[in-house]
Structure formats: C-alpha cells, structure tokens
Amino acid sequence: MAEAQESPSLVFLCLNTIADQLLLGDYDDDYVQDIYQLPSELFDSLLPLLTPLALHNLHQSMPLNKCDDCGPLNDKSGTHRKRKRWMNFETAWKMLYETRWPDCDSQSHPTNWLEKRNEAKDEITDEWMQMYWERHLQSCLDAAAEIALLPSFYGSIGVIEIPAALLNYMGYRGCMSKSTCDYSKFSYHCKYFGSYARFLRLPSALCVPEICDLLRISKLESLEIQWIKSKENVDGLCGLLKQNRETLKSIELIHCKFSTSFINDICDSLWIKRLNTHGIQHFAIKTSSFDGSNYYSLPAGLATFLSSGRSLSSLSLCDDHLHQHFVKMVLNILLDTPSSIEALDLSENNITGWLSRFQWSTKGKQLSSGIGKSLQSLRVLNLRNTNLLTEDADCLKFALLNMPKLETLDLSDNPIEDEGIKSMISYFTEMSERPFALIDLKLGNCQLTCEGVSQLLGSLSTWKKPLSSLSVRENDLGSKMGALLGKYLCRGVQSLDIDDIGLGPSGFRGAQEEITGDLKLVYINISKNRGEVETAKFLSKLISCAPGLVAIDAQYTFMPEESFSIICSTLKAMKGKLEHLDLTGNLSCERFADTSVLAELQISGKCNIKINSSHAQAAPYDDDP
Structure with missing residues (x-):
C-alpha cells in the first residue's frame, strides 16, 4: 500500500493564497503593507513561491516606508535585517532567471579562459529583476519580429500576439484574460517592462516609427541593430536614437546596407546639441556594406561623428568590405582629433x-x-x-x-x-x-x-614582463618547434595557442623535456598536432607542473587508447583546478573511456571532459592536404 502524501501545512496554503492574489492584482495598499509586516521567516518563505509577475507586482506595490528595507545597502547605512531582505529579493529573481534561462552563463563564442580566471571574485551586485525583465522583453521582441517579417504581415507591431509559452513563463493564467491588461499583446510588454531595458537587439522588422512610442519609457544604454536596408528602417531607428541619445553609450549596426544619406541620418541622430557632441563610447559597423561611392569619400555625418566624439573609446569597422582609401580617411580623422580611442577593430577588410x-x-x-x-x-x-x-x-x-x-x-x-x-x-x-x-x-x-x-x-624571452597570451596557431612550424615552445612555457606565459602547427610525436617529446619547475599556464590549445601517445605524456607533465591550469583543448591529436589512462591518472593524483579538457576526435580514447572515471573527475576535480561528438564519429579529422 502506497504511503499517503503529506498534506500541505496551513502556512503553505496561506502563502500560496497570497501568491495568487499578488499575481492577479487582487489587493489594495493595506494588503501589501500587511505582507511587508510579515515576520522575516514567513516573508522569506513567500518569495520563492511567487511567479515573476507576482514578484514584480510585490516590488511595484512596495510601500514607500519599506523601500529602504529592500534596496542594496552599504556597510554603514542599515541593519543586517534590511540587508538580508534585499539579498533574499535578489536571490528570488536570480532563481527565476536561471530557471528560465539555464544557459545564462554559456557563450556562443569560445571561452577566454585567461579572462575568466582573472575575473574578480567580488560580491554579486547585479540587479536580477532588471536582468530578468530585460531578457524577457528581448524574447518578446524576437517573437514579434518573427511575425513582422512574414510577407503576409501588415499593420501595427504593437498588436502582435506574444506566444503562450512566454506568457506562461511570467506566471500568466487563463483566468487573467478578463483583466484590463491585455497580456497577450506586444505593446503590453513594452509598456510595463520597457523601463528595465538597458540593452536591446532590434532586427529591421521592428525598426519602424511605431517602435519609438512602444519603447518611450526605456532608457537604453546599448543597441544592436540588424539588417537595416530601407528608408523606413532608418527613420524608425533614428527616432529611437534621438529618444535615447542622452543615455545611449553603445551602438552596433550589423548586416546593414548604407547609402550616404542613411549613415548621415544615423550619425546626426546621436548628436546632443547642448553638448555639441555625442555620448557614444562604443560604435561598431559589422558585416555591412557602403555604397560604392563611399569607398573614396567619407560620409559627412560619419566624419563629424568621429571627429566630435570626445567620449568615443571603441571603434569597430569589421568585415565591411572597406578599402585602404576609406580606412585612411577614418584613421586621418582619429589622428587629428582629441578622442581617446582605446580599441580599434579593422578586421576582415582588404586594406x-x-x-x-x-x-x-x-x-x-x-x-x-x-x-x-x-x-x-x-x-x-x-x-x-x-x-x-x-x-x-x-x-x-x-x-x-x-x-x-x-x-x-x-x-x-x-x-x-x-x-x-x-x-x-x-x-x-x-x-x-x-x-x-x-x-x-x-x-x-x-x-x-x-x-x-x-x-x-x-626576442619575447628577453622581456622583463612576459606576454600573458600568445597564439601562433595554424602556421607550419614542424616538430623542431617543440623544444623551443617547452622553454617558452617556462617563461611565464599564461595562455598558449599552438593549434595545428605540425608538432607530431617528436615535437611533443621535445617540449616535455624542456618543461621544468612550476608553470603559470592557465590555458593551452594543442589540437590537430598528431602527437599520438606523446600528446598524453606531454599533457601529464603539463598538468603536474601547472597548478593553475584551467582549460586544455586537445582535439584530433590521434591519441591511442592508453593515452586516456595516462591523463586520468595524473588528474586524479594532482586534484588541480582543471575545468575543461576537450579530447574530441580522439576516437581511441573515446572507446577506452570509463564513464565512472569521467564522473569521478567531473565531481571531485570539477573537470568537464569532452571526448565524443556526433561530428567526430561521422567525420574523423583529416589534416592531410
């Protein structure tokens, strides 16, 4: 006979009733005042039960005399109780964020392990509520754009219906359809959550004049704009830029096609007349194109934008089909102006x-x-x-x-x-x-x-302060390079990328023989070097000598079966800080890998070992010409 399920406690039922009322908006100011008067243990038990919309309503209805209790405090300005209550709010929003977007820490681009290692371990000060609704609004923007891009779509973007899945994430229920708020409309989400938006990504389908009204309460700091090609797109974008030019610090234009008038209008929209300049710090035009006539003459608006940007610290003109004449004009302006450019990206252009x-x-x-x-x-x-x-x-x-x-x-x-x-x-x-x-x-x-x-x-070895990161990947250096690289590893480099340089077994052997003492290495990429078992021996030596080693990429190095046991034995013995080991494409290691060993290493050593992949099984790497 199955055990009877334990009945929920009266406290739990009461807290759920409060959560429902907060979600439906069925309360008055006195009711909210009573909630904030709850003992800490009850108030703290209520927060995890609230859906995003209910938690938002609780925040929005906060009595003025309680605002100080629920805001971040420094060490000199409040009690421990106030600090704890604010942290519990942050914890609740953080939990909702990570539950909805469990990939929040993942990146679509390769991880920079050196930067990750050097990140400060300060207390988290992110405002998770702002992050939650900003990302929710971005999801709504993406959903609305899919509809607006359809050839059959015609009319107002504000009345586009948001998918039920996004509404459910908020905590929306069918009974709320009778509410005066039309939760299903795109305009509702812009109206109620637009104030949380700091960074937004807008495709051309939403760059229409109406977007200015929908996002009128936003104070945007960063904008990414995609696929601008028409006068209507430019007009919508310019209106949004003018609306936010006091707060906007970063703008990226991607996959766009610019005429001289388009780029002039965009740059003019960023101008702050009372300051006689603009406030943009990061400006990027990526994977875009200019009219052919612009190759030999710089648009006047862009020239003025670059020459007057006292705040401009980062400029990217990446993959824009630029020629040397255009680049020369841009660089001439930068050299003749007082701007303090810290980052300049001209990559992917023929100059x-x-x-x-x-x-x-x-x-x-x-x-x-x-x-x-x-x-x-x-x-x-x-x-x-x-x-x-x-x-x-x-x-x-x-x-x-x-x-x-x-x-x-x-x-x-x-x-x-x-x-x-x-x-x-x-x-x-x-x-x-x-x-x-x-x-x-x-x-x-x-x-x-x-x-x-x-x-x-x-030459690098003579420096008093060594390089932190060096990449000589995909150069045909050969096996003789191994010993030289082994010596250089001992000079203090923290990140080394030697992917596909033709080391071979003798190159790895030579490198291993030169490694002595403790290394400062944090990340190394030795992929596609056909080192066979010498690869494993080299890695074993490396792991033993580099206590701060965090990540290794060793894909397609032709390691035989015994290599895996060599590496795992060293990992077990060292119990280091290795977080990432990619052995993809070494099929012999894959066949020999013991799942229990992998699990043990991932738990005790926090090592994420990647061995197999469907791609590796279907198409083994072949670096023969």
Missing part, C-alpha cells in the same frame, strides 16, 4: 598598403605632423585578416612605437611571412628596454615557419 600611405619618421620613431600623441591611448588593435603583407608589417612597427599602452595586437590571417615578423622583432627588442603594456599577441595563420617564430620567441 593592403594602408600603412604605407602615412609618413613615418624613423628618426625618433615618431609619426610626422606630431600625430603620434593621438595613438597613445590605444590598448586593443585588431587587424586580423586585412591582407597585410610583409611591407605592411615593416611600416606597422613604427606605428606601434607610438602606442605605449597597447595590450592586445591581433595580426592573425595575414600573409606577413617570416620577413614580416623579423622586421617587427626590432620593435619587440626596443620595447623590452622600457615599460611595456603588450600582453596578448596573435599571429595565427601568418605563413610563418620555425625560423621566424624561433627568432620571435627569442
């Missing part, structure tokens, strides 16, 4: 020869016309896949001497070859003799050989 168009003075290593000072604030320079050649690298070294704060330089996917990197070694050598900020250097797929990289490592 061969653009550096040679500037007059560099080798005497004193300063730019002519005194414009070198304008580059001194630059911290990030991304020139990935811009078709830079050897001659460009030779010119670049003089420009870099005028960037004393540069921390990140990405030259990946440019055919600069050994001669190009050798011409820059003089820059690295000179900078080693003075305070130097560069910590992240990317030279992947630059057609380098072992000779060029060995000279580079020799």
